[in-house]
Each structure stands twice: as C-alpha cells, then as structure tokens.
Amino acid sequence: MQPATEGRTPAELLAAARDGERRAIARLLTLVERGGGAADAIAGATHRLAGTAHVVGITGAPGSGKSTLTSALTTLLVAGGRRPAVVAVDPSSPLTGGAILGDRVRMEAATVAGVFVRSMATRGHGGGLALAVPGAVRVLDACGFDPVVIETVGVGQVEVDVVAAADTAVVVVTPGWGDAVQANKAGLLEVADLFVVNKADRPGASDARRDLDLMLDLTEVSGACPKRRPVIVETTATKGEGVEDLLAAIDAHHAVLVGGTGLEVRRARRLAAEVRARLDHLLGEAAGQALVEAGPVAGETTVETARRLAGRILGTGDTG
C-alpha cells in the first residue's frame, strides 16, 4: 500500500530495519500480524537473529495503569541508555473486527523519549495473537530493542498466556477491595514473577499488598506455585514513584533467570507454546479441508466421522 515499503522483500525490509529505519520495522510488524507467507519468511529470517532481548510482560485489569507504568518504565530505561520497545495489545470487537487502541494516550512520555511503541489488536481469534505477539517480539529483538515490553489486558486466556510466556511476567493490581482477589480468579497469581500495586497514592495500597501476600502464602502451602516467590512493588505511575524499584525488581528477576537455567526453561516453553499454536492452526485448517472433502456419511456417528477424518489428515487410516 505504501511505496516506501511495498515492493521490498521481507529480507530487504529486515536489513533496513536493522539499520534503524523505523518505517521498515513498522512494516515488518504489519506483515507479521497479517500472517501467511510473508510472516513465515520473516519468522525464518529473524529466528537466528533474536534471543538477546529481555521480554517483559505486563498485564492486569483494564484501567489499572499498565500503559502509564509501561511509559514511565521505558522512559527510565531510555534515560539509563537502554533501547526498549513496547507492544501494546488491545481487544478487537468481536462483532465488527474493529478496535480502538488507546494505549498511546498514556505513553506520551515514552514516545517523546524515542521508545518504539506498537499497538496491536487481538483480531478476533486468539490463535492469531499467540503467533503474532512472539513474531513481533522477534522482529523487535532482531532490530536491537532490549527489553521488549508487552502490555496486555489480563482478562482473556490468550492475553494472559502471552504474558505468562514472557521472561518476566509483571501483574498489576490496584488498591480497592477485591482487586487482588480478581487477579487470583483470572489465574494471574500463578503467572506473576512480580506484582505491582499501582495507584499507591490511593487509600488501601497496603491492604492490597497484604491480600497478595496472603494469597501467595496459600499458593505456597498448596504447592501450586513452585517458583520463586514474587516480589511486590508499590508504584504511583502517574508521578513516576516506585518505578525505579520496579525496574530494579525486573532486572533482578532477569539476573536470576540468566544466572541459572531459568531463561532457557522459559524460552523452551515459549517456543513450545508457539509451535503448539502453529500446529493447532495447521491442523485446524486441515480439519476444515477434510470436512469439506469427505464430510459425514449417512449411518456414521459423529465420533466415527471425526476418527475417519483424523485418520485421513494424519495419513494413518482410521485412528479409532
């Protein structure tokens, strides 16, 4: 659509992107998001170039201050001589496929500081997101951004999974009755490597911290939470308060991962999750195809049809 980038192959775009051409980076992200052949080519080309960046996931309820926090955090990173990028994910409307991506409103400081910020819509099916986000992270990583911060709303399973697959998963809660409880219900307690109690300028911050501590005690007792006990940091993102502590906690978590086998374990898990998403996608397509080509036959039960089609897809005859 745009002459400045259209007509360039993914390899040419990647070369320009790695030279720092922001429009080429942006176009690569567009192609990754659309999926298909170009996305596969980019995945192939970036696979070996990526792996340096520390991937930080930030999730939490809508309005908890994730974007404000991400902005303050990345601004601080730039001041420290680092080169962060942000992928901010918001839901698409299931009815129209459209989306309002509003995270940049609270990320003005970051963009003024030169942080590369990209907004991404979930585009309906979660499977797409499960591929698009790691693909985008790999492009940014290959272009020398480090860390790469992913912001997602912690409500959908796929959004939570995306953050859970990061090297460091940050869960944001706010003071107010039930927020920590909500986080627990949403399965966020299990994925958190560290917690932020944001809006610490509001009453109830220490209660929120205590609720979290209590719930962490419970998960430890039940053995549901085998990893390191998450640190809890209090911040007031709008004033930048506590953000240095958050950065220190994020860096400390990274150091622990790098010092042991944690990073390899996480990344192996992340690759497995991505392969799984690709596999689901491929098999889903094959299933649709098989159904069209050799759908139900009179007299066959649904189980029999499914087994027959599975056998056809897998080339093993009947799997029953």
Next chain:
Amino acid sequence: MGAAPIRVVLAKLGLDGHDRGLKVVARMLRDAGMEVVYLGLRQTTGTIVDAVEQEDADVVGISMHNAGHLTLAPLIVAALADAGLGDVPVVIGGVVPDEDLDELAAAGVGAVLGPGASAVEVVASVRGVVDAGVRATGD
C-alpha cells in the same frame, strides 16, 4: 486470509478543546471494522508523525477546532512528507469554511469532515482516501 483492517491514527492537534467528538469518530471507525490508534488531545506534529510511522498507519485523521486549519494542516502534511510518510493520506476534521477547501486540497489534505458528519460520511471519507492512495501507487 481476508483483507487486513484499515489502520487509522486519530489525534487532535493543538491546545484547545475536549475529546468528545474525537471519541465519537473513533467509535464510528471501529464499528466499520477499522483499527483506530487513538492519540487523544494536545498532540503535536511530532507525536502524530511518530505514531503514523510506528503504527504503519494507512491514514491519519486529525481534528482541529481552533480555526487554525489553513496553517496547521499544511504543517502536518509537510511533517509527514519530511519523515518519508508523504503517501499516508490526511483527513482533517473541524469547522472549515467552503472557501478554504480548495486551498487545503492543494496543500495535500485528502479529505475534510465537518463537525456534523454522519458515521456513513466519516467512514466513506476515510475509506475513500485510503482506496485512492492504493490506486495511485498501483497495488
């Protein structure tokens, strides 16, 4: 895999006003299946150009309600061109007298929408400038 949604950067340039109108427009575009990167109030040419670039926007919609369109609109068009984004069409929203329309078109503004524009008009106008750009570059 189906056409990718049109990506629109939506912003209000300058110091004045509130963002009620801009939010209404954002919803109209979303409901038409577009992805709206919403910047909100008090944007500068710099923040708008950054967003258009990083978000790989197909089109940018800028609201200006302080009658500065004859100076501000050419500024943003020039800033985009300077950044190598001259092919991204610009739609201006605001109170623009009819006699200024030719001047804005000559300055490179793709379309102008008045404050009373309906959802159908807003969507058609944004789609129109995107489609015209696609035709002009032949793909």
